[in-house]
Amino acid sequence: MSKRVLIVDDEASIRSSLEKLLSYEKYRTLSAPDGPSALEIVTDERIDIVLLDIKMPGMDGLEVLQKLKEMREELPVIIISGHGNISTAVEATKLGAFDFIEKPIDLDRLLLTVRNGLKQGTLSQQNVELRERIPGGTEIVGEHPSIKEILETINRVAPTGARVLIMGENGTGKELVARKLHELSTRSTEPFVEVNCAAIPEELIESELFGHEKGSFTGAVSKRIGKFELADGGSLFLDEVGDMSLSAQAKVLRVLQESVFERVGGTETKKVDVRVIAASNKNLLEEAGRGNFREDLFYRLNVVPVEMPPLRERRSDIPMLVTHFLDQVAVELGSAPKKVDKKALEMMVEYSWPGNVRELRNLIERLCILTLSDSITRDDMPSLVLTREEDMMKDPF
DSSP: OOOEEEEEOSOHHHHHHHHHHHHHTTOEEEEESSHHHHHHHHHHSOOSEEEEESOOSSSOHHHHHHHHHHHOTTOOEEEEESSOOHHHHHHHHHTTOSEEEESSOOHHHHHHHHHHHHHHHHHHHHHHHHHHSOTTTTOOOOOSHHHHHHHHHHHHHGGGTOOEEEEOOTTSOHHHHHHHHHHTSTTTTSOEEEEEGGGSOGGGHHHHHHEEOTTSSTTOOSOEEOHHHHTTTSEEEEETGGGSOHHHHHHHHHHHHHSEEEOBTOOOEEEOOOEEEEEESSOHHHHHHTTSSOHHHHHHHTTEEEEOOOGGGOGGGHHHHHHHHHHHHHHHHTSOOOEEOHHHHHHHHHSOOTTHHHHHHHHHHHHHHHOOSSEEOGGGSTTTTHHHHHHHHSOOO
16 A cells, blocks of 8 residues: 655645655655645545645744644654754754755655654554553453354454454454454554444444535534545454444445445545455344345455354353453553452353453453452452342343
């Protein structure tokens, strides 16, 4: 996937020469003659690095740099100046510039700086994604045969780029599988973008996925880049895809078939290269039979199916998961890991876990915070586990 370089300079000859040089090196270039135009491009497009002139009429480079960092802190910006001095370089560095290059430009140094800037940008983006992840990263814990089979499938499928449909109840770890597929793929250095289709109102899902043009609907006060564009070159995880509107489903189908789409309210056709990974807690074929989900989209998504088992069907993994979560929470709390005694662990193994692995993780965190001693015992459990078990056994009618 070609990296996108934005060249910002008020001199057309410099923009042209840099475009030719970078295009020859297989970069995709965009250019802007001034600061406002550059900011608009970064708002509308996914840019990987910026080459920014300092001296421009109107908004100068330092002001543009400051605004760029407010928009996207991880975006690497290389300052280019024909009036280089130490104070300007220091100020640019304080504002977050990756490097400072003087005119006339040494082309070899420029190319090296661009390569290094892109590497830093990739690492910065990965750090942003790591901070947003579920605690514990993408580690899938378990020795149950079903989990071993899933891990084998991930290892075989991840490098191929095939679409994967992950099915299972809420809390079973569908997102972990999606992230692991991305990490082990050839796209691992590109973005992993997640969309929870169930959490977005039906009238906004198309804007979320494909972006929109200014004024395309009430409340669209500016242009917006959609998730497909943000994921270009990487992976897009459509979580709870069964909750997507039929209109959005039709547009997703088109992207899967043709790799093109238009923003809501727009006419420009945009081309993307995205690996789509989908997940659902619904039976999508049954939903298709009810007219709620497109059958042709199901078969497009379901190239490789992965079925996540509920925790009650792999109780033998609970002790291992408990130890894993105890260690995780200890790191987060900055304390020594607590232990769970035999009776308390037996209660956990016997419990039905309607919320699956997510519920177990939340329980361990709660117990680590609320239990004063170093060991979690049966006495610490009733209000947290037994009460819910008893409530579930009551006749709801």
